[in-house]
Amino acid sequence: MYGPDVTFLGVPRCDLDDPSSYADADVVVVGAPFDGGTSHRPGTRFGPKAIRTTDYLGQHGSRPSLALRTDGLRDLRVLDAGDVEMFSGDAERSLTTLRGEVAKVVRAGAIPLILGGDHSIAFPDAGGVADVLGHGRVSMIHFDAHADTGDIEFGSLWGHGQPMRRLIESGALRGDRFLQIGLRGYWPGSDVLKWMAEQRMRSYEMSEIVARGLSSCLTEAFEIATDDCDGVFLSVDIDVCDPGHAPGTGTPEPGGLSARELLDSVRRICLELPVVGIDVVEVSPPYDHADITAALANRVVLEALSAIAHRRTGEAWDPLRPLLDGR
Amino acid sequence: MYGPDVTFLGVPRCDLDDPSSYADADVVVVGAPFDGGTSHRPGTRFGPKAIRTTDYLGQHGSRPSLALRTDGLRDLRVLDAGDVEMFSGDAERSLTTLRGEVAKVVRAGAIPLILGGDHSIAFPDAGGVADVLGHGRVSMIHFDAHADTGDIEFGSLWGHGQPMRRLIESGALRGDRFLQIGLRGYWPGSDVLKWMAEQRMRSYEMSEIVARGLSSCLTEAFEIATDDCDGVFLSVDIDVCDPGHAPGTGTPEPGGLSARELLDSVRRICLELPVVGIDVVEVSPPYDHADITAALANRVVLEALSAIAHRRTGEAWDPLRPLLDGR
């Protein structure tokens, strides 16, 4: 929608209006260049372009992972549907349009991988998946500094601080299969927290993560996420990372995960869980520097794809295996 | 709306819900922190804050102009009503709200001075003035690189490329009292130009300005603007200046006016014409550097206020008069 028409690292293009163009896809990338829902620094409308292209390697649709020995862009059939037209000045219409596009991808049996855009899009992203796979049948693993469970803000239901509430309220997702990782800071207040507790959400604030260890929290979350659910939606707000690792975002909250921790977590999720949809959101290029936030988001996508490809091999992955063991 | 609650260089605050608070105002500053209508780089939501505060002098509500010997903030009664709440994700609602607030100011007999925000707000800004002073009774002098006369864009009527069309279509302003200065570049196309010609708009493209001289064009424009109209609305899109002078904007078009030319033009307009409303728009701080664009916009506001104050003295102004002539 902004700038030249490019695909994620050069993967083939498809057209969501032409089902044959993505009939055999494993993953379809969808750009959601929308920042009309942000409560502070805008700019995520340029996120899809930045996440698609920020890489120092040639952009020819191949990325062999050193860690996983899979090529997420080759071992899977990954297509890019381009950007959905989303006028930032009309959140409601834009989100509705997106939801329909996401559902098309799911109906074709592919995993939608949506590049935000601000986090408002989680509502149509996970909602569109649930529309096809069944309301209440998809659990959520949500990386974020913020709970995004606000009610009405600036007079609207549709901002980036509210999608998780809308998903649960609408019945698309179950509150008790909603896992949040990395929360911290000074929002929301007690009313909203009370509502969250009533929904039986499970939110790991950074203090708990530091005290227990991230790995232990993830293991517990995985158990909840896979209990009586058919698939997992993974929503990655880049601000779950510390601003030192992800400065280019709208509402940076100090004290977050390192980039390494996020990448390792995404890898584990996609290796161990039946992921049915992904979004990567809140990359704001105007506030980035040296493109490090966009590069991180690009690697989050590749980490997910590489791990999904590995999971489909059915083999176990051993982090202790040396890189050059000759196999 | 974003960040701390401050007024333009420290002028007193008023409350638009309390007419007594601005009953005797000459000018009321209104913040319009809205960037939901921009077609490219966002960030103008932070424009009102930046324009209000970007100045190296103490912010105590006084600014004696060296050039004009008036103090726009003291000789006039200037109040600041703060920001109108404008959710960028809902352009239509936000613009409607703003229009009502602008009209309140006009009804009180004051000049509304709106700080944008993207140029979408020109529709409620000039429209709100015309609602009170009479449709067709206010002419427009519009500094901009762009005509902003598009029809439907991104499926919406309300973006920053369309307000001037909406103003004329709605009858709020007359096309043949619509003066545009500084247009250039590659938009709009012939259909829109044809519509503009049909409205009998008068648009000075930069080639004409260079060939004839800016001063000559302004003089001609002033004659049209004051023919059978009761007042003039001045709309300053900061991108009328060259990107070297105003980098912090959403849609920079090379080859524009210098900062000096813009300041001198604004001065002449406010000295010579019956200005009834002003907006200064399209300052995008995330793309600014060293705050030079915000500083320029701040000075555009001060230039206007100083000149309005001078006009009210009824005295002529002589640019040849030395600064230290002892009077």
Place this chain on the structure above:
Amino acid sequence: MYGPDVTFLGVPRCDLDDPSSYADADVVVVGAPFDGGTSHRPGTRFGPKAIRTTDYLGQHGSRPSLALRTDGLRDLRVLDAGDVEMFSGDAERSLTTLRGEVAKVVRAGAIPLILGGDHSIAFPDAGGVADVLGHGRVSMIHFDAHADTGDIEFGSLWGHGQPMRRLIESGALRGDRFLQIGLRGYWPGSDVLKWMAEQRMRSYEMSEIVARGLSSCLTEAFEIATDDCDGVFLSVDIDVCDPGHAPGTGTPEPGGLSARELLDSVRRICLELPVVGIDVVEVSPPYDHADITAALANRVVLEALSAIAHRRTGEAWDPLRPLLDGR
């Protein structure tokens, strides 16, 4: 002193010349916009403004901590006295003025929370506290990459590399109750280290912190700090963090703490120790990017306030408690 007159996240204002205005305060924020003492990159004069306002949430004087379940700005009575006028070109006069203002706060029974400014201000900050509570009765916990115990530099006693020496030499603070955390790099030399050892200071260089663990070092430091002292002054130089987490500072030294480690340390100090004064210094906005350093400093302040509020409840804090446990 620079820019508009704002308070820390919108807390009420008080006036240090009017004791009644802060008679019942728990904490009084004081701005110290001084960078005349810095030995390298200046800019900390804009630190108070940046620390007060860098936050993406509305600035209305409330911040409920997710981690601690207290609202530091509501559960405590926090007031902001604005900036002390400190001309950077006259360090001695400026520091003297500040010392008097700090003492006023302490005399009123409140905790002074000074926002720097360069670290020169630690001398009047901790000195002003000691002037009221008694010389030798206040211990110091000092987070910093640098010892700040130099003698005469650039021909002056008053630079930002010397305040800790001045505090001890003057008897305001005891050397053997002076705890330094995070030192590293290549300054000072052996002469100064010898002087420090003679004062029986306890300085934790990063190698020791890495080898022993930060938590263990803190526990040891807490014991010293509370041995025969009536209160603890907490001085946080933001450069204790790694430049990746705090680039916006004057003398960045690679290899420091993470933002998470600093926040957790500040929390523990304010939960476990009788803090009687705080300063947060060396935030230099011109060298910041995406405002991440200012945001971190803002969160250091909030972490301290939230924890002080929690300490006053008398309840224990358990980091393992889940966020949504329903209490």
Place this chain on the structure above:
Amino acid sequence: MYGPDVTFLGVPRCDLDDPSSYADADVVVVGAPFDGGTSHRPGTRFGPKAIRTTDYLGQHGSRPSLALRTDGLRDLRVLDAGDVEMFSGDAERSLTTLRGEVAKVVRAGAIPLILGGDHSIAFPDAGGVADVLGHGRVSMIHFDAHADTGDIEFGSLWGHGQPMRRLIESGALRGDRFLQIGLRGYWPGSDVLKWMAEQRMRSYEMSEIVARGLSSCLTEAFEIATDDCDGVFLSVDIDVCDPGHAPGTGTPEPGGLSARELLDSVRRICLELPVVGIDVVEVSPPYDHADITAALANRVVLEALSAIAHRRTGEAWDPLRPLLDGR
């Protein structure tokens, strides 16, 4: 070569290895992502991508000029051949490759429009044109702060300070049909100036341009350029503009043209002279801010194309004609 594969504002692609793909082209854009010849700040390897895409309008291969009433991308058949592979670590090989590609375009009867890259490429650019049209048959109009007539530098013949000497020495271009506009500063020294005078080059230093007026200098230059030559090569080094208008370049020299002056000059050249080749060079995105230098270079290209399209209509152009005269 760097990043995604895109064409100039979305014009169709062609393949220089497939002559049928550009058989009917009027203009072929060629990217020269090479900065191995620069003597100071590098980064122009990213120039082709930046010049192709830096525009806030949709990139669909159309740009109707307000000033000229032509659409350079539609009225002409403009194709983009993508980037030539140019390893910056091997100047000689890279320049040789480029020369062959440029000649292919000329042989097909099209105008090559090369996007640099550093100015080293002027040698293969103008040389490749002369190889086809005849050595000595093409004159040069060269906008630059620097003469680029150095001999051996850093032990090499091929840097960006030397291409103009190589062109003349090799006989590809005549020295007495070599027009330079905008020179200034402190290079080269008298030896090189003597060589230039011996070649009978005509170089307009900024003092002469200020004293005589740019327009007068251009008129004189045009006469020389069209005397006994078959075509004109236009080489635009963006550093001919003042650093305030073009900061993103490798060797900025204060005191240059404004962006407006450059655009107007390029327009006149392409309206009045038989242009047979163009390059636009020395845009260095890492040193740009808010993309203003890349935007200017993009507009230089469009100005040239719009004017070439106008020249082909055979009609005169009148800058005094109002934009909305209804024709």
Place this chain on the structure above:
Amino acid sequence: MYGPDVTFLGVPRCDLDDPSSYADADVVVVGAPFDGGTSHRPGTRFGPKAIRTTDYLGQHGSRPSLALRTDGLRDLRVLDAGDVEMFSGDAERSLTTLRGEVAKVVRAGAIPLILGGDHSIAFPDAGGVADVLGHGRVSMIHFDAHADTGDIEFGSLWGHGQPMRRLIESGALRGDRFLQIGLRGYWPGSDVLKWMAEQRMRSYEMSEIVARGLSSCLTEAFEIATDDCDGVFLSVDIDVCDPGHAPGTGTPEPGGLSARELLDSVRRICLELPVVGIDVVEVSPPYDHADITAALANRVVLEALSAIAHRRTGEAWDPLRPLLDGR
């Protein structure tokens, strides 16, 4: 004082404590890395280093001017005395030290060329010259957006808004031989203007410059400056230029001169007047981008030196002379 010890573009070093080292100098460069007097954005302490080194050419002590055909660094004997130690936290002491150093240079018969630093240093710069050449015998040509004639600010006599008042009050310079060029904006107020008028200063505000032409104003100023005076001090505050041309400064005021106008003015002054001292001040690298402000200041210095060298040849300079006329 900050960073490595370098000289202006590689000219030889001298030592002000060793008169023999600069006995035969024509010009002695002195660094004044002081920003303790600035009222807003600091950073000029890094000005001397930036002005000395910001150039893309090799730094070997030679710069042949294309415009003037002189080599200011070779035709004159230019030495660099390095930085004076100036602690920014003690303005009074620092300025006193500098005054003594400047006087040493003048006593040796050389022109002091001081690189600031903030404009506070004009007091010791011009004062030190007058101390040797005689109070009242040196006139001042002062390029600036600001009059710098304030009285007491921030409780001090020594800030960067006051040096011109101090010079006149102390009798070092005559008010009626004080020429100011480029003033604009909103400072100072009428009291100060009244004082200035009483001193019979002559200040050219930008409105007068635009109305009369810069050249005409300069000619008039030159007549005043040379009436019953023995020499002229040239003080160039880089903020006389528009922020688009000089963003890297502390108190940018929109609407100033272009870089070209400043360079041409400096050239004329040094060609036509008996310059006895120069300072170039207010370059603040932290706010610069792409180093364009530092580059401009470097060229101001070179322009002055080239013109002084030309003046000493006794020949006239003709701007109409073509660069390659073969002489």
Place this chain on the structure above:
Amino acid sequence: MYGPDVTFLGVPRCDLDDPSSYADADVVVVGAPFDGGTSHRPGTRFGPKAIRTTDYLGQHGSRPSLALRTDGLRDLRVLDAGDVEMFSGDAERSLTTLRGEVAKVVRAGAIPLILGGDHSIAFPDAGGVADVLGHGRVSMIHFDAHADTGDIEFGSLWGHGQPMRRLIESGALRGDRFLQIGLRGYWPGSDVLKWMAEQRMRSYEMSEIVARGLSSCLTEAFEIATDDCDGVFLSVDIDVCDPGHAPGTGTPEPGGLSARELLDSVRRICLELPVVGIDVVEVSPPYDHADITAALANRVVLEALSAIAHRRTGEAWDPLRPLLDGR
């Protein structure tokens, strides 16, 4: 080669053409301002200058390490030979020149410490050492995100992705004494990995490092490195660190080491192993912000020198020893 001629933090200069000038050196710093080999973002040509000078302390050739109690610049005889002239447009010639210069240093019995420049220089750096000490007698410890073992790229053997292959292919270094630490991401592909395995290289990918711990990996690597080798070359590509800690580099790969981990690793290597050569590469100042990457590289150099100095004392180093233990 670029900018003023300075030495590493002010150490004395030597001249590689004059062996007597470095006859008794322990370490000779050599600048390699070359970025002609980079495959993406250039700028490392300014690395040597940035690494030499980026420090907030005075640059007088002394740096006492707080952690190690040695002064690497005083306890060792460290000289700086300045920059080797390396034209980035001719990689082959430039690298050959550098190799000869490095060998000169080794022949004099000193450790060459080369400041890059891009990683292409590892071939002449380690190759030049091996030329003197014997091919196959020097092992390599290589910190990097990338293996740098590519074959032909962009048609050349000499880019920054290939030096390690060239070193092994040429026999200069043994593949089975080649230790790589920090690899990650999506390059190279299986062919190159197969070649690496055949050479019996040992490469620690980040997954293995996270799973086993960095310390354990280093210990294992040290055993291999010292098995039947006479010395160790340490090559530090700054991109081994996470982009949050080292943004100023050409090919940033998220998920790397922290600055603290790199510094501690370098310390251990230089304390425990017989280091015979060092290079620090890939610092690209145009992409740095607040100079944090250059500062880190400067500290990597100092950490190495401090540890080498400590190793020569023959004493053990205890990280648990408190800083102020009085010894």
